[in-house]
Amino acid sequence: MSPKVINQLENMTAEERNSIKSLDTKEIQTKLINHHLGDYEQLKLHYACPLGFMKVYFREEGHEIMALVDTGSELYIIPEDSAIKSGLITRCLNMNLRGIGGHCTSIVGVAEFSPITLVTGAGRNIHLFVARGAVHTVWERPFLAYNNIRLDLSQ
Template sequence: MEVFIGREEYPTMESVDTGSEIETIPEEIAIKASLTRRKLNMNLRGICGDTKYLVELSEHTLITMTTGEKKGIHLFIAKEAMHTILGKPFLADNNVQLGFSHKQGEIFGYPEQDGSKLC
């Protein structure tokens, strides 16, 4: 399962962080996707103690799921290169379930409109 920010595709399992309280993207993605942004001045400290400087916020940014469903999320934009992160707000708002299968490996369970899970 992937998400699209603008026209660019990003794999979800590389982006999910169940401990993150916010969604973040590097500035280059925000520029490439021509996102509407407002200035922000905030430092974010990671669990390893590293600090990232968040310079902008893109509010109610539409991302498109592989299913074609569009979601509005807030994206905090980092000046330095960093991973795109979909955190707790995204996971909770979308009823996403994460798991592990010996056959499939990591599983990202996203609810379909008919009630089934897309993994």
């Protein structure tokens, strides 16, 4: 994982989740606050290869989100609260998505044919799977190839 990606994860606001770099395992870990007990629970995030973050705009609403580009992802995933803030119309869906590390994410809906645009102006309609809980917005890498977009990973 590039140092810039690690720094971006570390510097996210509490609202976006307070991510830290684990010193012993070199993996990104997320602190989730257990509001009932008032303590912290450490959960590991397993990504195939996060390449970096990119800004994504929803055309009609003009809402902006930061998406994590992941080489191993085959789906577009958006947190439930971001889908609500973006004004996406979702169809109810009840399924669990098992990640590469064996963790489960609850998928509660799908926003079909959602119009999105990148900073470059490239865009199209995609299906976004709406996840409940503390997850990043995840973007599949083939989307970038489809739109002839390259990420500068030199920094």
